[in-house]
Amino acid sequence: MNEELFERAQRSIPGGVNSPVRAFGSVGGTPRFLVRAAGPYVVDSEGAEYVDLVASWGPAILGHAHPEVVRAVQRAAEQGLSFGASTPAETELAELIIERVAAAGTRPVERVRLVSTGTEATMTAIRLARGATGRDLLVKFSGHYHGHSDALLAEAGSGVATLALPGSAGVPAAVAANTLVLPYNDVAAVEAAFAEHGDSIAAVILEAAAANMGVVPPAPGFNAEVHRIAREHGALVILDEVLTGFRVGGAGWWGLENSDGAEYTPDLFTFGKVVGGGMPLAALGGRAEVMELLAPRGPVYQAGTLSGNPVAVAAGLTTLRLADDAVYSHLDATADRIADAVSAALSLEGVAHGIQRAGSLFSVVFGDAPAPTDYAAVKRQEAWRYPPFFHAMLRQGVSLPPSVYEAWFVTAAHDDAALQRIDAALPHAARAAAEAVAPE
Ligand SMILES: *Cc1c(COP(=O)(O)O)cnc(C)c1O
Numbered sequence: 001m002n003e004e005l006f007e008r009a010q011r012s013i014p015g016g017v018n019s020p021v022r023a024f025g026s027v028g029g030t031p032r033f034l035v036r037a038a039g040p041y042v043v044d045s046e047g048a049e050y051v052d053l054v055a056s057w058g059p060a061i062l063g064h065a066h067p068e069v070v071r072a073v074q075r076a077a078e079q080g081l082s083f084g085a086s087t088p089a090e091t092e093l094a095e096l097i098i099e100r101v102a103a104a105g106t107r108p109v110e111r112v113r114l115v116s117t118g119t120e121a122t123m124t125a126i127r128l129a130r131g132a133t134g135r136d137l138l139v140k141f142s143g144h145y146h147g148h149s150d151a152l153l154a155e156a157g158s159g160v161a162t163l164a165l166p167g168s169a170g171v172p173a174a175v176a177a178n179t180l181v182l183p184y185n186d187v188a189a190v191e192a193a194f195a196e197h198g199d200s201i202a203a204v205i206l207e208a209a210a211a212n213m214g215v216v217p218p219a220p221g222f223n224a225e226v227h228r229i230a231r232e233h234g235a236l237v238i239l240d241e242v243l244t245g246f247r248v249g250g251a252g253w254w255g256l257e258n259s260d261g262a263e264y265t266p267d268l269f270t271f272g273k274v275v276g277g278g279m280p281l282a283a284l285g286g287r288a289e290v291m292e293l294l295a296p297r298g299p300v301y302q303a304g305t306l307s308g309n310p311v312a313v314a315a316g317l318t319t320l321r322l323a324d325d326a327v328y329s330h331l332d333a334t335a336d337r338i339a340d341a342v343s344a345a346l347s348l349e350g351v352a353h354g355i356q357r358a359g360s361l362f363s364v365v366f367g368d369a370p371a372p373t374d375y376a377a378v379k380r381q382e383a384w385r386y387p388p389f390f391h392a393m394l395r396q397g398v399s400l401p402p403s404v405y406e407a408w409f410v411t412a413a414h415d416d417a418a419l420q421r422i423d424a425a426l427p428h429a430a431r432a433a434a435e436a437v438a439p440e
Contacts, residue, residue: 001033001044001045001046002030002031002032002033002044002045002046003030005033005045006030006031006033009033016031017031021401021402021403021406022402024402026383026386026387026402026403026404026405027386027387027390027391027402027403028387028391029391031402032044032045032048032050032394032399033045036065037052037060037064037065038063038064038065039063039064039065039411039413039415039418040052040063040064040411040413040414040415040418041064041418042054042064042399048397049397050394050397050398050399051397051398051399051414051418051421051422052064052399052411053338053398053399053400053401053408053409053410053422054399054400054401054408054409055409055410055411056273056278057243057273057401057406057409058243058247058273058274058409059273059274059276059277059278059319060278060409060411061246061247061274061277061319061323061327061331061411061412062277062319062322062323062327062411062412062413063411063412063413063414064278064411064413066318066319066322066413068318068322069277069278069315069318069319069322072314072315072317072318073279073311073314073315073318075314076089076310076311076313076314077311079310080310081309081310081311082305082306082309082310082311083310084305086308087308087310087313089310089313089314089317090114090308090310090313092317093112093114093283093308093313093316093317093320094111094112094114094283094285096317096320096321097109097112097271097275097283097285097320098110098111098112098285100246100250100251100320101245101251101252101254101255101269101285102251102255103251103254103255103258103259103262104258104259104260104261104262105262106258106262106265108254108262108265108266108269108286108287109269109285109286110285110286110287110288110291111285111286111287111288111291111292112283112284112285112291113283113284113285113291113294113302113307114281114282114283114307114308114313115281115282115283115284115302115304115307116280116281116282116304116306116307116309116312117147117272117280117282118146118147118242118243118270118271118272118273118282119146119147119148119149120147120282120304121147121242121270121271121272121282121283121284122146122147122149122152122205122238122240122242122270122284123147123149123151123152124284124294124302125203125205125238125268125270125284125286126138126149126151126152126202126203126205126238127300127301127302128268128284128290128291128293128294128300129202129203129235129236129238129267129268129290130202130203131293131298131299131300132202132236132267132290132293132300133202133203133234133235133236135199135200135201135202135235136178136200136202137178137179137180137197137200137201137202138151138178138179138180138201138202138203138204138205139179139180139182139190139193139201139203139204139205139235140152140154140155140179140180140181140182140204140205140206141181141182141183141184141206141207141210141375142155142181142182142183142184142374142375142376143155143184143210143212143213143216143374143375143378144184144205144206144207144210144212144213144240145207145212145213146205146207146240146242146270147242148168150171150172150175150176151175151176151178151179152179152205153167153168153171154167154171154176154179154181155167155181155375180193180197180201183374183375183376184210184216184218184373184374184375185216185218185219185222185373185374186374187222187225187226187229190204190225190226190229191229194229194230194232194233194235198232198233198234198235199233201230201233201235202235202236203230203235203236203237203238203267203268204226204230204235204236204237204238205237205238205240206218206223206226206237206238206239206240207240207243207244208223208239208240208241208244208245208252208253208254208257209244209248209253209358209359209361210358211243211244211358211361211363211407212243212405212406212407213375213378213405214356214363214364214365214372214378214404214405214406214407215356215357215358215361215362215363215407216356216358216372216373216374216375216378217356217357217358219373223239223257223263223264224257224263224264226264227264227265227266228264236267236268236290237264237266237267237268238266238267238268238269238270239253239254239266239268239269239270240269240270241253241254241269241270241271242270242271242272242273242282243272243273243361243407244358244359244361245269245270245271245272245273245274245275246271246274246275246320246323247273247274247331247359247360247361247409248328248358248359248360248361249328249359250323250324250325250328252269252271253358253359254266254269256359266286267286267287267290268284268285268286268287268290268291269284269285269286270282270283270284271283271284271285274319274320274323275316275319275320276312276315276316276319277315277316277317277318277319277320278315278319279309279311279312279315279316280306280309280312281309281312281313281315281316323412327412328360330412330414331359331360331410331411331412332359332360334360334410334414334419335357335359335360335361335362335408335410337419338362338408338410338414338419338422339355339357339362341419341422341423341426342355342364342426343355345426345427345429345430346364346430346433348427348430349427349430349431349433349434350434351366351385351430351433351434352366352367352368352382353365353366353367354370354371356371356372358407360410361407361408361409362407362408363401363404363406363407363408364386364404365378365381365404366381366382366383366385366386366404366433367380367381367382369381378405381404382436382438383404383405384436384437384438384439385433385436386403386404386433387436388429388432388433388435388436389429389430389432389433389436390402390429391432392425392428392429392431392432392433393425393426393429396421396424396425396428396429397421397425398421398422398425
């Protein structure tokens, strides 16, 4: 069935998928066509059930189809799918975001705008930064992914890494020329870029902790240094928490790093994934002074027919309200448990590897090089060990991200039964990784 569905999909949809990584390009084989999901499990078109460590790339933090989220969505849908007008609930969600992104007595998000995708959130944040500073240049880091808008596709991690593309065709050279791409975790490179172009740089955008080239956490102090340097030169900082926000903790990665006192304060944040609870919803937020430059208050235009969609808002609100400290503790403990089990199984088979962590996000890096701190190092790993590992897990009913350059996601619904299934699958998968043959 999966096979036939994929054949058929390719006749009407480019590559048979609506987002490239789903095509299994980097692991080979036929993607599973999913028909339903509940808790930690997904079920494919052939009725096979898998323990899921993709979690829709993050949103399913409570587990799939959490009954309370589903009920909230149903109730909202009954009242109307979309109005194209303001609703009371969207203000509640904005207020909740403002309240949650707090650490050491500070609340850096003073205003929020809801959009439909993370790509829109980062795109708008950049336009805002350019509008606020009157400058054009943007600094990003190699291997960081911020969605698929033109300015942000340069050396953008997983999706493009998986396809082995440097960027994307169709991006005008003039647009790419406004993006400076720097090596991650390299303060000297940031200093040098600002020394040369400081007066023209509108903003630095960075993932709060990089998790789209596999997981590569910022070196201690790196995020704070980036803020310090940008500030010195009058540039803004956009902290992209589309993936990490409300996932690694209630106040995101920023909250984890600043819990003992605000070491750095981004001008703008972007959120997505968890904030929509599985529905198309994302957000940007930040300092009132900057956010109020958005239309209709200010001169920076942004709009959306489905922005603040009531059904999506219901899913996001309910998800955030249910994501309490107990949920985050469970995610951390579950990530520890799985990461340890993966590591033990690989070690037993003599497979050199490392586990990369950022809060409850983790990924495996193959080979015996030291823990990579940037994209170039990540790409030097023995990536060819992953496809056989991935497929051995899949055959035994565990669904991992179909690329070594993606983070693994746990949920509050991963219980002992789910973890035992993962444990049971690991020995074979580790053996497959050990027996993998390097390409010529
Ligand atoms: C997923 C992601 C995006 C893009 O979000 P979409 O909703 O897929 O457009 C942007 N930034 C980061 C860090 C992401 O992980």
